[in-house]
Amino acid sequence: xxxxxxxxxxxxxxxxxxxxxxxxxxxxxxxxxxxxxxxxxxxxxxxxxxxxxxxxxxxxxxxxxxxxxxxxxxxxxxxxxxxxxxxxxxxxxxxxxxxxxxxxxxxxxxxxxxxxxxxxxxxxxxxxxxxxxxxxxxxxxxxxxxxxxxxxxxxxxxxxxxxxxxxxxxxxxxxxxxxxxxxxxxxxxxxxxx
Amino acid sequence: xxxxxxxxxxxxxxxxxxxxxxxxxxxxxxxxxxxxxxxxxxxxxxxxxxxxxxxxxxxxxxxxxxxxxxxxxxxxxxxxxxxxxxxxxxxxxxxxxxx
Numbered sequence: 001x002x003x004x005x006x007x008x009x010x011x012x013x014x015x016x017x018x019x020x021x022x023x024x025x026x027x028x029x030x031x032x033x034x035x036x037x038x039x040x041x042x043x044x045x046x047x048x049x050x051x052x053x054x055x056x057x058x059x060x061x062x063x064x065x066x067x068x069x070x071x072x073x074x075x076x077x078x079x080x081x082x083x084x085x086x087x088x089x090x091x092x093x094x095x096x097x098x099x100x101x102x103x104x105x106x107x108x109x110x111x112x113x114x115x116x117x118x119x120x121x122x123x124x125x126x127x128x129x130x131x132x133x134x135x136x137x138x139x140x141x142x143x144x145x146x147x148x149x150x151x152x153x154x155x156x157x158x159x160x161x162x163x164x165x166x167x168x169x170x171x172x173x174x175x176x177x178x179x180x181x182x183x184x185x186x187x188x189x190x191x192x193x194x
Numbered sequence: 195x196x197x198x199x200x201x202x203x204x205x206x207x208x209x210x211x212x213x214x215x216x217x218x219x220x221x222x223x224x225x226x227x228x229x230x231x232x233x234x235x236x237x238x239x240x241x242x243x244x245x246x247x248x249x250x251x252x253x254x255x256x257x258x259x260x261x262x263x264x265x266x267x268x269x270x271x272x273x274x275x276x277x278x279x280x281x282x283x284x285x286x287x288x289x290x291x292x293x
Contacts, residue, residue, distance in 0.1 A: 012266040015257070084272070089265050169269040 010096060010159075011166040016088045023095025028060075028068065030102045037109060041066050044187045045101060045153070066190070070094050073186050074164060074179065079120045081175065082168040093163030100152035100159070107145060116142050157183075200234055208288075210233065228289075234281050239274055246271070 007015055034040070035056045039047040044066050071094045078085035116138060125132050151153065160183055161176040170176065200207055211227040232240060249255045257267040 012263055013261070014263055016264060019263075086265065100291065121255065166269065169272055171267075183238050 011089070011093065011165070014037060014093060019092040019096055020088065022171040023092055026099055026102055027063065027095060030098070030105065031060050031063045032056065032182040033102075033105065033109070034063070043191045044070060044098070044183070045156075046191075047105075067094050069173075069190055070183055070186055077179070077182065078164065078168045082171060085168050089167035090164070093160060093167060097156055097163060098101070098156040104152045107148065110122045111141065111145055113145070117165045197237060198233070200229060228285065231278060231281055231285070235274070235277070239277070242270060242274060 010019065025135060034047060037053070038049065038053065040050050040054045041062045042048045071091055074094065075085065075087060075090045078090055119134055120131060121139075123131050126133075128134075157180045161179055164170065164179045165176060168175075200209055200262060209229070211229060214223040214227075215221070223230070232243060235243070245256055245259070246253075249259070253267050253271065254264060257264045261268060
């Protein structure tokens with residue numbers, strides 16, 4: 001099996017139980033990381049720092065909503081497009097798709113992104129709009145991190161489109177764009193509830 | 195084994211069989227015969243159909259053998275069904291026109 005093919009379309013290469021196992025593992029591990037950092041989900045692609053400490057159970061519960069909500073939407077659309085769409089295939093898409101996001105999250109923690117954001121905020125609040133007081137090397141590092149995160153975000157959407165194309169046997173680019181657009185809209189809507 | 199061409203190399207229209215030869219007595223039958231539906235598929239598609247029969251129609255086993263996921267194999271089959279239906283429809287239309 002070619003490594004390139006795994007990254008281009010894992011949904012065409014791996015058996016459903018393999019994808020499901022890896023997806024659930026990623027789900028649990030990322031939930032644990034979020035819990036350790038004291039954050040909580042408030043959308044599919046972002047988190048916030050609550051004032052009170054959140055339990056691991058609370059993080060897992062909200063993360064489960066963030067998986068089940070897009071699953072319900074995508075499965076419904078999938079069934080409309082192709083009656084042969086299976087629950088496990090759509091579930092695997094929803095579980096595997098956020099992996100680039102998990103990687104971005106991990107990189108952010110590794111580079112201590114929160115500390116850098118605080119530094120930038122403090123500089124701006126103290127009137128240093130050119131950020132002269134912030135370390136230039138650190139700024140460059142986080143600039144690169146920003147670009148990598150953006151690429152990972154695009155890769156996440158790419159995985160969504162590829163996975164759903166396999167799940168519903170879609171070959172139309174318009175439908176692929178629809179999957180991404182609906183996911184994005186649902187993410188925007190869900191933020192108001194969490 | 196030589197690959198039987200199914201499309202005309204000049205105009206890409208479907209080819210027909212015009213001569214059949216007996217290997218033992220060299221009797222030749224000349225006419226204009228249509229290729230069977232399965233012969234009109236590509237070699238890869240014919241192999242897929244053959245494998246489908248060999249595995250008693252188990253897409254799961256085929257997916258394991260091909261190293262592909264189940265929905266990918268099912269999608270190939272769905273596309274093939276669609277192609278066969280469209281070929282049958284085209285063949286019927288051509289036959290009706292020639293009658």
